[in-house]
Amino acid sequence: MLFNVISAVCLSLWVSSCVVNSAEDLYMTRALKLMSETPLIDGHNDLPWQLRKQFNNELNKVDLHTLNSTHTNIKKIKDGRLGAQFWSAYVPCETQYKDAVRQTLEQIDVVHRMCQKYPDDFMFATSSDDINNAFKMNKTASLIGVEGGHSIDSSLGTLRTMYHLGVRYLTLTHSCNTPWADNWLVDSGSEPSEHNGLSPFGKQLVVEMNRLGMLIDLAHVTVAGMNQVLDMSKAPVIFSHSSAYTICPHKRNVPDDVLRRVKEKRGIVMVNFYNDYVTCSKIAKISDVADHFDHIKKVGGADIVGFGGDYDGVTRLPEGLEDVSKVPNVVAELLRRNWTDVEVKAALGNNLLRVLSEAEKVRDDLKDTEPDDVPIPYDEVKNTCRTSYGYQISESGAIRPLSSVALVLTLILQAAVMLTA
Numbered sequence: 194m195l196f197n198v199i200s201a202v203c204l205s206l207w208v209s210s211c212v213v214n215s216a217e218d219l220y221m222t223r224a225l226k227l228m229s230e231t232p233l234i235d236g237h238n239d240l241p242w243q244l245r246k247q248f249n250n251e252l253n254k255v256d257l258h259t260l261n262s263t264h265t266n267i268k269k270i271k272d273g274r275l276g277a278q279f280w281s282a283y284v285p286c287e288t289q290y291k292d293a294v295r296q297t298l299e300q301i302d303v304v305h306r307m308c309q310k311y312p313d314d315f316m317f318a319t320s321s322d323d324i325n326n327a328f329k330m331n332k333t334a335s336l337i338g339v340e341g342g343h344s345i346d347s348s349l350g351t352l353r354t355m356y357h358l359g360v361r362y363l364t365l366t367h368s369c370n371t372p373w374a375d376n377w378l379v380d381s382g383s384e385p386s387e388h389n390g391l392s393p394f395g396k397q398l399v400v401e402m403n404r405l406g407m408l409i410d411l412a413h414v415t416v417a418g419m420n421q422v423l424d425m426s427k428a429p430v431i432f433s434h435s436s437a438y439t440i441c442p443h444k445r446n447v448p449d450d451v452l453r454r455v456k457e458k459r460g461i462v463m464v465n466f467y468n469d470y471v472t473c474s475k476i477a478k479i480s481d482v483a484d485h486f487d488h489i490k491k492v493g494g495a496d497i498v499g500f501g502g503d504y505d506g507v508t509r510l511p512e513g514l515e516d517v518s519k520v521p522n523v524v525a526e527l528l529r530r531n532w533t534d535v536e537v538k539a540a541l542g543n544n545l546l547r548v549l550s551e552a553e554k555v556r557d558d559l560k561d562t563e564p565d566d567v568p569i570p571y572d573e574v575k576n577t578c579r580t581s582y583g584y585q586i587s588e589s590g591a592i593r594p595l596s597s598v599a600l601v602l603t604l605i606l607q608a609a610v611m612l613t614a
């Protein structure tokens with residue numbers, strides 16, 4: 194009798210777990226099928242920063258197939274079906290006014306070298322067509338996003354040069370103000386506003402990015418800055434790695450009124466998996482991440498949501514999403530929540546492809562517009578590591594004390610020359 198009860202319990206446990214398992218398997222099977230048809234395009238991955246931190250960018254000493262001190266390696270990429278990645282060319286705010294531009298160029302270089310070293314796995318990409326072509330060849334399209342306006346040192350020439358090197362988005366700030374934009378810490382109250390969003394030069398930059406066809410990334414900026422860009426930009430904007438503020442009220446996340454404006458602009462919010470932005474706590478689960486997808490879909494529609502895991506840029510990730518191989522788990526969870534195939538494919542890659550191709554069309558429409566060559570006013574960027582070559586400094590200009598010294602020295606020298614002549 195006891196034996197019968199036990200076997201009945203065992204049988205029912207076995208049957209129910211069997212039913213659950215097969216349902217799970219069906220969602221995962223469908224997830225992997227959709228991912229074989231539409232590329233998963235992720236908005237933000239900090240593997241290049243890990244390469245600097247762990248190896249000082251000595252890629253020759255690294256095997257990206259077996260590297261196991263990161264969330265990302267080639268095996269994990271294949272298991273995760275990563276179709277395209279915006280690799281982050283990130284350098285910390287500590288480099289601002291110092292060697293930010295050099296360090297950023299080195300991060301761009303290491304992404305190019307990754308693609309050269311592993312040509313069977315990565316294809317360097319700069320366009321929506323490139324992403325589709327790489328996907329057909331079973332390679333991960335590798336794009337570059339520069340994270341933080343400090344990386345261009347307030348220079349449109351540097352912005353354009355980075356575009357030529359393949360950079361396809363610029364996050365207007367990281368976690369520091371630039372001479373022309375405020376960062377999200379201003380909204381958290383821990384830093385004062387300097388520009389109430391964007392300065393006039395910041396607005397010039399937005400116009401120039403539209404002309405170039407470089408995506409404007411509003412992750413890390415203030416809500417005021419988000420709204421100013423949404424007012425101005427001719428192209429759709431992106432949030433490369435931000436989640437929904439209503440689900441977790443962290444100032445790095447996107448509030449509902451901005452989500453609605455992103456929808457009007459046909460832009461995209463790529464969901465960040467960092468526990469602290471997902472649950473506003475140290476722990477999170479796959480379903481917590483899916484809650485952000487559901488909320489963004491509810492407010493702005495499935496056409497504005499995407500993936501922006503922030504792998505290798507964060508220290509805490511949800512249970513079941515520990516590295517890039519696990520991303521199909523989110524896709525299966527969305528299917529379990531009755532997302533349609535069309536909605537899932539939009540989130541996987543079609544939304545980003547739309548945004549990028551619309552930015553390319555804006556660029557093509559503006560091809561007869563001259564580059565903006567008006568530099569930032571010198572007194573907005575004056576610091577001890579910056580010279581003023583090229584600027585016509587007026588007598589009342591900000592570097593007057595220096596030029597007075599130079600003038601006196603010149604007079605003394607001239608007097609000396611006249612005396613010795």
Ligand SMILES: *[C@@H]1O[C@H](CO)[C@@H](O)[C@H](O)[C@H]1NC(C)=O
Binds near residue numbers: 260262
């Ligand atoms: C990680 O890689 C290192 C170096 O290749 C190796 O010594 C170590 O055993 C690996 N660890 C794991 C957990 O695979």
Ligand SMILES: *[C@@H]1O[C@H](CO)[C@@H](O)[C@H](O)[C@H]1NC(C)=O
Binds near residue numbers: 329330331
């Ligand atoms: C890509 O992979 C799929 C599935 O493994 C295979 O059928 C296809 O032939 C591959 N395509 C190329 C260009 O290697």
Ligand SMILES: *[C@@H]1O[C@H](CO)[C@@H](O)[C@H](O)[C@H]1NC(C)=O
Binds near residue numbers: 530531
């Ligand atoms: C999904 O749809 C089914 C069938 O219409 C329904 O029974 C179920 O409650 C839905 N699930 C969710 C999470 O909405």
Ligand SMILES: [Zn+2]
Binds near residue numbers: 340413
């Ligand atoms: Zn970031």
